[in-house]
Amino acid sequence: MTHPDRLWRNPCLKWSYDVVIVGGGGHGLATAYYLAREHGITNVAVLEKGWLAGGNMARNTTIIRSNYLMDESAAIYEHAMKLWEGLSDELDYDILFSQRGVLNLAHTLGDVREGVRRVNANRLNGVDAEWLTPDQVKEFCPIVDISPDVRYPVLGATLQPRGGIAKHDHVAWAYARAADRLGVDLVQGCEVTGFVRSGGRVVGVDTNRGPIRAGAVALASAGHSSVLASLAGLRLPIQSHPLQAMVSELLEPVHPCVVMSNHVHVYVSQAHKGELVLGAGIDPFNSYAQRGSVHVVEHQLAAALELFPVFGHAHVLRTWAGIVDTSPDASPIVGPTPVPGLYVNCGWGTGGFKATPASGWVYAHTIAHGEPHALNRPFGLDRFTTGALVDEHGAAAVAH
Amino acid sequence: MRLPSGGRIDRTTPLTFTVDGVTHTGYRGDTLASAMLANNVLAGPSIHLGRPRGIVAAGVEEPNALVQVGPEPMLPATTVELTDGIEATTLSGRGRLATPNDGYFDKTYAHCDVLVVGGGRAGLAAAVEAGRSGARVFLADEQPELGGSLLSTPDTWEWLDTVVAELASFPETRVLTRATVFGYYDHNYLSIAQRRPGGGRLWHVRAGRVVLATGAHERPLVFAGNDRPGVMLAGAVRTYLNRYAVRPGRRAVVCTNNDSAYATALDLLESGAEVLVADVRDEESALAALVRSAGGEVRAGTTVTGTTGSPWVTSVSLGSETADCDLVAVSGGWNPVVHLHSQAGGTLRYDDATAAFVPDVARQAHVSVGSANGELDPVHPLWTIPAADGSWDTHFVDQQRDATVADVLRATGAGMRSAEHVKRYTTIGTAHDQGKTAGVNTLGVIAEALGAGTPGPTTYRPPYTPVPFALLAGRDRGALLDPARVTPIHAWHVARGAEFENVGQWRRPWYYPLPGETMTEAVLRECRAAREGVGVQDASTLGKIELVGPDAGEFLNRMYTNAFAKLPVGTARYGMMCTADGMVFDDGVVLRLAEDRYLATTTTGNAAAVLDHFEEWLQTEWPDLRVHCTSVTEQWATIAVVGPLSGRVVGALAADLPPKFMAFVDTTVHGVPARVARISFSGELAYEVNVAGWHGLAVWEAVMAAGEEFGITPYGTETMHVLRAEKGYPIVGQDTDGTVTPLDLGMDWIVSKRKSFVGKRSLRRPDTARPDRKQLVGLLPVDPDDLLPEGAQLVAPDTPLDPPVPMLGHVTSSYRSAALGRTFALALLRSGRDRLGQVVHAPLADRTIAAIVTEPVFYDPEGTRRDG
Numbered sequence A: 001m002t003h004p005d006r007l008w009r010n011p012c013l014k015w016s017y018d019v020v021i022v023g024g025g026g027h028g029l030a031t032a033y034y035l036a037r038e039h040g041i042t043n044v045a046v047l048e049k050g051w052l053a054g055g056n057m058a059r060n061t062t063i064i065r066s067n068y069l070m071d072e073s074a075a076i077y078e079h080a081m082k083l084w085e086g087l088s089d090e091l092d093y094d095i096l097f098s099q100r101g102v103l104n105l106a107h108t109l110g111d112v113r114e115g116v117r118r119v120n121a122n123r124l125n126g127v128d129a130e131w132l133t134p135d136q137v138k139e140f141c142p143i144v145d146i147s148p149d150v151r152y153p154v155l156g157a158t159l160q161p162r163g164g165i166a167k168h169d170h171v172a173w174a175y176a177r178a179a180d181r182l183g184v185d186l187v188q189g190c191e192v193t194g195f196v197r198s199g200g201r202v203v204g205v206d207t208n209r210g211p212i213r214a215g216a217v218a219l220a221s222a223g224h225s226s227v228l229a230s231l232a233g234l235r236l237p238i239q240s241h242p243l244q245a246m247v248s249e250l251l252e253p254v255h256p257c258v259v260m261s262n263h264v265h266v267y268v269s270q271a272h273k274g275e276l277v278l279g280a281g282i283d284p285f286n287s288y289a290q291r292g293s294v295h296v297v298e299h300q301l302a303a304a305l306e307l308f309p310v311f312g313h314a315h316v317l318r319t320w321a322g323i324v325d326t327s328p329d330a331s332p333i334v335g336p337t338p339v340p341g342l343y344v345n346c347g348w349g350t351g352g353f354k355a356t357p358a359s360g361w362v363y364a365h366t367i368a369h370g371e372p373h374a375l376n377r378p379f380g381l382d383r384f385t386t387g388a389l390v391d392e393h394g395a396a397a398v399a400h
Numbered sequence B: 001m002r003l004p005s006g007g008r009i010d011r012t013t014p015l016t017f018t019v020d021g022v023t024h025t026g027y028r029g030d031t032l033a034s035a036m037l038a039n040n041v042l043a044g045p046s047i048h049l050g051r052p053r054g055i056v057a058a059g060v061e062e063p064n065a066l067v068q069v070g071p072e073p074m075l076p077a078t079t080v081e082l083t084d085g086i087e088a089t090t091l092s093g094r095g096r097l098a099t100p101n102d103g104y105f106d107k108t109y110a111h112c113d114v115l116v117v118g119g120g121r122a123g124l125a126a127a128v129e130a131g132r133s134g135a136r137v138f139l140a141d142e143q144p145e146l147g148g149s150l151l152s153t154p155d156t157w158e159w160l161d162t163v164v165a166e167l168a169s170f171p172e173t174r175v176l177t178r179a180t181v182f183g184y185y186d187h188n189y190l191s192i193a194q195r196r197p198g199g200g201r202l203w204h205v206r207a208g209r210v211v212l213a214t215g216a217h218e219r220p221l222v223f224a225g226n227d228r229p230g231v232m233l234a235g236a237v238r239t240y241l242n243r244y245a246v247r248p249g250r251r252a253v254v255c256t257n258n259d260s261a262y263a264t265a266l267d268l269l270e271s272g273a274e275v276l277v278a279d280v281r282d283e284e285s286a287l288a289a290l291v292r293s294a295g296g297e298v299r300a301g302t303t304v305t306g307t308t309g310s311p312w313v314t315s316v317s318l319g320s321e322t323a324d325c326d327l328v329a330v331s332g333g334w335n336p337v338v339h340l341h342s343q344a345g346g347t348l349r350y351d352d353a354t355a356a357f358v359p360d361v362a363r364q365a366h367v368s369v370g371s372a373n374g375e376l377d378p379v380h381p382l383w384t385i386p387a388a389d390g391s392w393d394t395h396f397v398d399q400q401r402d403a404t405v406a407d408v409l410r411a412t413g414a415g416m417r418s419a420e421h422v423k424r425y426t427t428i429g430t431a432h433d434q435g436k437t438a439g440v441n442t443l444g445v446i447a448e449a450l451g452a453g454t455p456g457p458t459t460y461r462p463p464y465t466p467v468p469f470a471l472l473a474g475r476d477r478g479a480l481l482d483p484a485r486v487t488p489i490h491a492w493h494v495a496r497g498a499e500f501e502n503v504g505q506w507r508r509p510w511y512y513p514l515p516g517e518t519m520t521e522a523v524l525r526e527c528r529a530a531r532e533g534v535g536v537q538d539a540s541t542l543g544k545i546e547l548v549g550p551d552a553g554e555f556l557n558r559m560y561t562n563a564f565a566k567l568p569v570g571t572a573r574y575g576m577m578c579t580a581d582g583m584v585f586d587d588g589v590v591l592r593l594a595e596d597r598y599l600a601t602t603t604t605g606n607a608a609a610v611l612d613h614f615e616e617w618l619q620t621e622w623p624d625l626r627v628h629c630t631s632v633t634e635q636w637a638t639i640a641v642v643g644p645l646s647g648r649v650v651g652a653l654a655a656d657l658p659p660k661f662m663a664f665v666d667t668t669v670h671g672v673p674a675r676v677a678r679i680s681f682s683g684e685l686a687y688e689v690n691v692a693g694w695h696g697l698a699v700w701e702a703v704m705a706a707g708e709e710f711g712i713t714p715y716g717t718e719t720m721h722v723l724r725a726e727k728g729y730p731i732v733g734q735d736t737d738g739t740v741t742p743l744d745l746g747m748d749w750i751v752s753k754r755k756s757f758v759g760k761r762s763l764r765r766p767d768t769a770r771p772d773r774k775q776l777v778g779l780l781p782v783d784p785d786d787l788l789p790e791g792a793q794l795v796a797p798d799t800p801l802d803p804p805v806p807m808l809g810h811v812t813s814s815y816r817s818a819a820l821g822r823t824f825a826l827a828l829l830r831s832g833r834d835r836l837g838q839v840v841h842a843p844l845a846d847r848t849i850a851a852i853v854t855e856p857v858f859y860d861p862e863g864t865r866r867d868g
């Protein structure tokens, strides 16, 4: 796959924008694109302290699925899925979206109950879902060990045939290029260090390159959201954790789909180039350092080899960690805040890559109209005071 | 070709091996790469362009010579020790997985005062110094023998032998060879991968101080056609000559921007090769005279600008001239191996003299020494060498990824400024060698393209070189993946033919089929026994936490929704706990053992989480409360004897029985000290016999013997679930999912209005107090034979099934009941209690089941049976 010859300008920073987006990850870039494309708001800057999409966007395991349990979640993730399905065309960039199917394995009777419940709910919500027996799992993914005498035998699985993977860099660069073409300024090496206030309102940001005025400031800073929000006097119910992933050497095709096992914390697919891409469970401590513990990697590989004996001779080539923003109900927070002029989009935790198009789409709508779209209304900050949580924990399907 | 003498190979032990099916010979002491080179064997063609490639390096930095050896999908031939009978297949950048790994991999956890990484000159010197002081020293080196680059310089071998012998004489010094330090984590914690026969060992080392003597990797020069077989790193050529007695060519052009390659030129000359040194520097090196006097030619201000030959190089362009050759030895300078320094959080500094990144500030207790610290020859930096025709598409920066200067220029042309972007755009650095020869050159090319002064910066992450999955997994495989917890009575269940289910880490009997019996039949039989006669269940897996201290009652009052402070000693009470957001977290019976002593039982899977929850609140919110919590789950075996005849069975064994429901006595059962409680999770008369774990099996067998005349029937978790569901008792985690309050369960009676408890405030939040929440109800399928699947969603009968379909709730538990003679279920249903008597539908993939909404209590709603 060759990339386009033109991606983006490296523009000079202006002193004022209609909208300043803080964070040039997938969500920030998608938001900028939809603001320009859907709402005609093009006087927009995306401020990124590092290099574009170098945070979690560059570090995730790229699993895409929409088979969430709760109605509110299914609606927003399925909206993302529909956008994914047209995205290469819309952005004129091959994002290597491969709908190879996602299996969520069940290893206990509780997992089975949860899986069946989710399949039933998904179907009624218009999300493709199937329940597979162990033999059907084996048929779909021949390298999974389904023998009954392993420590946690496979008792079945949910399958979302439309789920799959895409190439994260391509997605980010496709949005960046499209936003750039519509006039959005993508500014790298620009760190937001504070907020400019007037009355109670946020009217701009302070950066390492000076203050910038803004009609609206939209946070899209993932693992650093709570740090930034606190600069505006806002306490977010977010905990940041390291989440690790790793890849193997390049291998001939061996793994045809995506397999997720929340019970033993294995999330694995084989990327287009041929490397096995594995994600782990979060490191339990809170941190902003993009580093995890080696024992998490050891544990995850032990579990992976139990499920996939054929991986036994593979090697870990690279490991890394991102900082994920986990919320109390494992659902995102997207909407206005009690601080006028300030919007927040965070809490996607271990699983926001798959939401990138919808996250940008609803966030752009929210910023453009000053109030949420129906799809993100349930995901407002106020739910933590009303109690109207969208709790995806009960569904063993929260991760990635 | 193999030189007639010299090297560290053992010529008395010839070895036979094959590459791509062709048989060759080499010697003990060879690597697969040196033996391939001795036999003029090419590496596999390149991954995308299919260009022929040869061996370039002699160590882990090798970009081309990837091989599959047996089941090993991908190894650099430079790291494979030659053994007899090796069957290697050359690869084009991609390996193949075929078989499981049944090698033996284990782990060692160790401490040392000083860990020296790298057994070259600097590392050996450091290790000996530290060893002499009596410190506990670990010296790790990735090679089969110590020496590092000294192994390529025969005149140092005598010193090497002396030092190695001295190291061996230190009792506290441990030398690890074939051991790659691949990860440097916080608090001086390092991981070492050691290759061992038939497997490997993962060392986890906590070191007082770390000496990084990891040496340097040579950089190639980037000219047109620099990937042609026969173009090699100059240092590698020297290694092949001196260590393996392999001369990779007879007519060599040595192209360099620094003095280090002159040693290669001299050694080549001594081996009888012809040598032309093209030195890119205008000013002639002081070493030029040495080369000339040994019969070689030196040209200053000259560089290779192109190559020809197929597949091996046959000539190079030197500007306007050409020179015939069969070997091009290049040196673009050296990169200190700073990976571990960087992994440890140390910063790097670009050094102009050596045109390399060198360690700057260390963040942990480590120092870098020798060439790893940048003690290297100065170089004349030269990131790109233009071709005569101006093309850049055969200037390979990353040979394994087939990435060229042209690719880098496209990336910068597209708007990319960050090296991270360029690497991702071009895929440079992502192959098996992780760009060890490509990284700094790429940064140099980018800097040139952008007109930036100096390249950089860069950081490194673990692992330094690829590490086998199987090594990291170690022995945590099979049954040891997560060792199963079993009760003291487990062997009896196995002997009785029980089927088991995993509950948390526990293996619990699920049901006990008789020969020829289906699960349904077995469960109906077990249920009937418990309702009509006597059944028995091993309940030892329930979590048990002892809470001791003067404030234990107050603490429990704060943790549970109902009150415990005034519970009389000798009695028990069922309690429920919420998380801070008011959702049901766990439940269980709490016994008051003494004024200051309670025993709380938890669900099997949640025991650790409940203890954590207790400790978190105690330690972070109420450190003033005088309470100690101790897990005693495994100290007790718990035998639940259930059914109208249970009293006769337990009475026959126990010296004393509890006076009433929810009371207990400390007594003896079958002659051993026991605590007997009247607790029922089935609605029947029931006794819970608790004895010390080691008496568990004996007492279980005594219960079975005493019950024999009553047809006592062991039952498993499935029957337990049916019995409790008939009574409408919810199971936390099955009938709740973290979104359910005690009020949703219809258990208003358990939520204290008077005292405060964790989660209480949340219950008043607008959404949590909503009347139309999902509530626990019973369901009776209209057809009494229809079994609702657990997890079925529920809709109103007239709902059109076009997505999105509004759902009212879902089936949480569903069974066939022996007592009711029909199927029944529990469900969470929106406004469930207002729908009693109404019909709901469960649309399934192939049909729809209709059911009537009922109270969740199906059996003995008056509660008459619990007293027998």
Ligand SMILES: Cc1cc2nc3c(=O)[nH]c(=O)nc-3n(C[C@H](O)[C@H](O)[C@H](O)COP(=O)(O)OP(=O)(O)OC[C@H]3O[C@@H](n4cnc5c(N)ncnc54)[C@H](O)[C@@H]3O)c2cc1C
Pocket (backbone or CB within 6 Å): A022, A023, A024, A025, A026, A027, A028, A047, A048, A049, A050, A051, A052, A053, A054, A055, A056, A057, A058, A059, A060, A061, A062, A063, A064, A190, A191, A192, A193, A220, A221, A222, A223, A224, A228, A243, A244, A245, A279, A320, A321, A322, A323, A324, A348, A349, A350, A351, A352, A353, A354, A355, A400
């Ligand atoms: C190891 C790992 C595996 C994952 N796997 C999956 C998966 O398989 N599927 C899935 O759906 N999701 C997955 N995720 C989650 C997913 O990556 C994230 O939810 C998602 O990328 C977050 O949105 P983003 O792309 O905008 O975040 P990011 O890319 O992290 O963007 C946030 C940006 O904000 C910038 N920033 C922060 N502070 C400032 C500041 N003060 N000023 C300027 N800029 C700032 C950061 O530098 C960063 O670039 C995974 C995450 C990790 C770490």
